[in-house]
Amino acid sequence: MIVNLNINNQERQVEIKPAERLIDVLRREGFFSVKEGCRKGNCGACVVLLDGSPVNSCLIFAARCEGRRIETAESLGSTENLHPLQKAFLDEGAIQCGYCTPGMLLSAKGLLNENPHPAEDDIKKALDGNLCRCTGYVKIIKAVQKAAEAIGKTR
Amino acid sequence: MPASLDAARRHLKAGNGGYVLIGGGTGFTFSAPKYIRGIIDLSKAGLDYITNAGDGIHIGAAAPLGTLLKNPLLKKYCGGVIGESVLTIATTPLRNLITVGGNAVQVFIWSSLPVLFLALDAQFVTIGGRRRIFKADEFFKSQPRRQMGEEAILKEIILPRQKPSSAAAFLKFSKTETDFALLNIAVYVSIARNKCHETRIALGAATPLPIRLTAAEEALKGEVLTEDNIALAAGAGADMVNYLKDMRVLDGYKKQAAPALIRRCIQMAVERAKAKSKA
Incomplete structure (x- = not known):
């Protein structure tokens, strides 16, 4: 079909x-x-x-x-022109093996589409369906916060 | 993918027992039973609405759980208990796929919403089966699919209008936030003249299908809602259950844990109802 x-x-x-x-x-x-x-x-x-x-x-x-x-x-972006989420993940060291990263980025983007200024708890809830077995979650949450700030500044 | 409920019914009839209806269909992508010859997907049949009618809030069976969390009507309903329960189900991406109807029709022992629907006295509207409307008590007597009949389709769930000075609470007890529930408790309570006017208390994950704790309800009806009365009622409710074994905990664990959890959930609902009556 x-x-x-x-x-x-x-x-x-x-x-x-x-x-x-x-x-x-x-x-x-x-x-x-x-x-x-x-x-x-x-x-x-x-x-x-x-x-x-x-x-x-x-x-x-x-x-x-x-x-x-x-x-x-x-x-999301290209090597030359990264999306703020991709840039923040790199800057914060929120990537290790990278296998979970695309899913993390898209869950984070889904959150920021609806809630451009999420609290830490909102980010944790939005990422509750994404597991990372390398970095832990502290840097990932920081990266989403940083991306939200960066997107907010460009609006 | 039928574009209407009538078209879905025609497909179901034509399938002669070999077609199965899906809401979110999450379970079918990796474990579809072999006897199934076709799948009827209800996602485009116009059943994803949430509306306020005279008799209560009508939730279309194909509404994804994620939309229940965002809906302003449901955010206010019984102190936000719908969201409280929905957030205990799976994860954010899964809640955008799982539908309220799928969660109600295919009941697993750990299911959250059937427990809440039982406590809220929800009604289930079906099309094409033996009966049109089921009360929650009947709907969850055995697997709802059996109650409805193979030829029936769940159209919507009606949450009854809220009464003044009433509230509800939901509590999931599990080892981690996203693990299947060890126990689920839902409590609805309405207060009149500082006494319990009406209550419905439901327990899940203890027996194959959710049950009402009638002993707890009877113990509270007409009584002043003191801590002691609530604790006695919770104990009476917990005592009437034959708990199924669960490999994750020792035998007898759920029986010991249940009174405290039921008490906590009743207290949550009572505090909300009292706050509402003061407002």
Whole structure:
């Protein structure tokens, strides 16, 4: 079957199998920032934004995303022009192995879309579905706070 | 992906028992039973509304849990108890997929919302089955799918209108915030002349389906809500339960923990109801 997906602001017609998961389709289409971790919605490595809200792409059928807007970490910025979240993650040392980072960035972006000035507790709640097994969470939370400040200054 | 409830019903009938309805469908992506020949996805059937009608708040079965947290009507309902309960379910990205109907129809022992719906005396509106409306007491007597009938679709859940001087509370007890519940407790209470006018107390994660603690309710009805009365009622409620074994804790642990947790949850609801009556 064919589905119409808006991936990172580009309309695409993609051929999928009816029971194919969104993560499999995105990776096949070349969006390798979307990582497979637990396959059960526990780790958050596969998080993407669906119509602006974070979801586990390992637990949603691609067919359900017909006509919807999907954002992966590839949409955030480029090496030359980093998104404030990416810059803050680098500056704060919030990355170690990097496997969780795309999901973390997108959960954080989902939060900042709705709440540009989050309190520390808001950030913790927003990242409750993203596990990191290297850095711990202190630097990640600091990075989100720093990115929120940076985005606030540019508005 | 049917575009209406009627279309979904037609698909379900055509499937002759081989098609299954999904709300968020999170469980089906990795563990769909082999007998299933097709999936009917309700996400585009117009069931994601939350509205205020004369008889209460109507929540469409396909409303994702994440939208329940943002809805202004639900934020105010019974002191914000809906959010209190929803936040105990899974994680942020999962709550954007899991639907309220899926959570109510497929009850797991650890499920949060069925416990709360039982305490709030919610009603369940179905289409295409033997009956149209189920009260929560009937709906959770056995697995709701069985109560509704295979040919039925859950359309919406109605939370009854709030009475004056009433409030509710929800408490999940688990080893970590995102672990499955060891015990879930929900309490609804209304106060009149400083006494308990009405209460509904429900317990989950102790038995396969959530149950009402009628002994606790009877112990409180008409009584002044003192700490002693609340503690006695909590003990009576905890005593009436046959707790299932749970590999995460020692046998007898839940039975010992339940009175304190039930007491705490009743106190939370009572304090909220008292604050509301003063306001």
